[in-house]
Amino acid sequence: MSQPVDKQAIPVSPEINVYNDPRESFDAQVRFAQKWSEITGDDFAATLYSKTPLYTRISEPTPRTEDVPEDWRTLIAGLDKDSDPKEVTDYLYELYKKNPESKYTPPTHDSAIGFDYLPTKQAVKIHFTNPSRGERPLSDENMPQRQAEFRTMLEHIKALYPEAALVISGTWLRSTSHYRNLSPPDVAPERNLMSPDMKMTGNSVWGQFTNASGNINKRVYDQFIAAIEKATTVEELLDAFPYKTMLSEDSIDKYYDFYGINGESATASSPERSSETRVRDVQTGDLASLKPILEQWIKRFGSDEPLTEEISNVLAAVKASLEGENGRKYVVAEDDQGNVIGIMGMTTPSNDMQPYITSDNAVEFINAYVDKEARGTGAGKLLAKQLEEMAIQDGHTEIIVNSGPRYKDTGWAFWTKMYGEPVAMQKDLYGPGADAPVWRKSLPT
Ligand SMILES: CC(C)(COP(=O)(O)OP(=O)(O)OC[C@H]1O[C@@H](n2cnc3c(N)ncnc32)[C@H](O)[C@@H]1OP(=O)(O)O)[C@@H](O)C(=O)NCCC(=O)NCCS
Secondary structure (H helix, E strand, C coil), rough: CCCCCHHHCCCCCCCCCCCCCCCHHHHHHHHHHHHHHHHHHCHHHHHHHCCHHHHHHCCCCCCCCCCCCCHHHHHHHHCCCCHHHHHHHHHHHHHHHHHHHHHHCCCCCCCCEEEEEEECCEEEEEEEECCCCCCCCCCHHHHHHHHHHHHHHHHHHHHHCCCCCEHHHHHHHHCCCHHHHCCCCCCCCCCEECCCCCCCCCCCHHHHHECCCCEEEEEHHHHHHHHHHCCCHHHHCCCCCCCCEEEEEEEEEHHHHCCCCCCCCCCCCCCCCCCCCEEEEHHHHHHHHHHCCCHHCCCCCCCCEECCCHHHHHHHEEEEECCCCCCEEEEEEEECCCCCCEEEEECCCCCCHHHHCCCEEEEEEEEEECHHHHHHCCCCHHHHHHHHHHHHHHHCCEEECCCCHHCCCCCHHHHHHHHHHCCCECCCCCCCCCEEEEEEEECCC
16 A cells, blocks of 8 residues: 555646536536437436436535426526537536535545445445546556555455445446456456436446546547537437446455455456556647657668658648547557657558458558667557557457568567467558558457
8 A cells, every 4th residue: 555645735736627527528418418308309407417417516415306306497497409508518517616516625535446335235336536636546557556445445345244245336437448457357248338218417427528637538528529419319329428337247256356355366466568658649749759769660671761751641640630630540658757659540441451351340550650769668569459448439340450561570570469360461562572461350349
């Protein structure tokens, strides 16, 4: 365990939101409710009440009722599915800011993991809260701490509720591999809870919009807004959430075994990732750092001469992706000093890759480059894993990737390590005699 910290003494940096929720998450909820009303014909005030946490955020903490409370109808009077969403959000966010409960106060406990005991089901229900705003609670560096907390919690449960038989966890976080890493790998298959009659009034659905600093998770927001704009059915609306709320319900003994609480040695371990490297979405400011990395690798085959035009094209494609112009997505790896050390992207598969695609929503990985100095430290793998996760969230069904002769001594072994033996050798892909192996990987749907 880390040293006890006096959380109240930590100054809140300007980047940290002073409210619990960012304004944009209200905007996402308003737009969602408007679209829901439009599609279903349901009353707007009722939809906002039952499909978002807004009522709870704005009112005194009162238990939710089946019927829409009159005070809510009065507040919402005059606003409907056709109102300007910005006006509705501004109005509701101002009310929210007046609620003293809306101000963020750091938790007084150090542990991210807590539970409720449900005696009738002999089950423990797991909760997760970020104990330290401004820090990523599920980063590689923090995972050993989270695992220690999970173990301590299980020890308490075993002592206090020896009859406990089940562990229940239902949250959008279960759509992320880091969070799932806290559960045993053989935990029962998860159930997708996103259905038209689901309860959508809490963080188990909407928490994905808030990042570790309490600000908007821009990637989630942008993807969500684009998808709800296109939605024409309730199913498509529910599918707009980048992270689905998943339920896992399994025997507590599996957890005791995994954390070594039944007397056996623990099998939980840190995810196999380099602790110093982290991967994030590319930003405009990264372009300058990426150029020298590309210059190390994008060279005429058999010579030391950088191919300036190809390098400029890659940088232009990265820039266009940031402006949403080419549908590509890029992630970069950075070291513990914040230096960019690698990049990888994904895009719609090229025509050349069509013969190797076996499902209807493939994505192609492209532009994989890691700084020479940082090669072999796990950055390439982290980049690929992050893109895989994003591809799954985007509904892709498989990954396809090829690598030209230029990368025979570097990329080929890497992709084989990642995705097994190539499925094919594409003849002359990069010119006469320049064949390229092709790898593929199916993604879970
Ligand atoms: C290919 C590249 C992106 C891989 O990045 P990296 O950070 O060096 O790779 P990692 O350290 O994450 O390696 C992941 C795994 O692949 C293995 N691997 C990577 N390169 C390898 C190689 N040349 N030979 C054998 N194994 C290799 C690693 O040993 C590691 O295995 P492990 O999981 O058992 O530890 C990087 O080497 C690079 O930029 N190469 C030049 C450009 C290139 O070839 N790009 C591919 C174009 S398609």
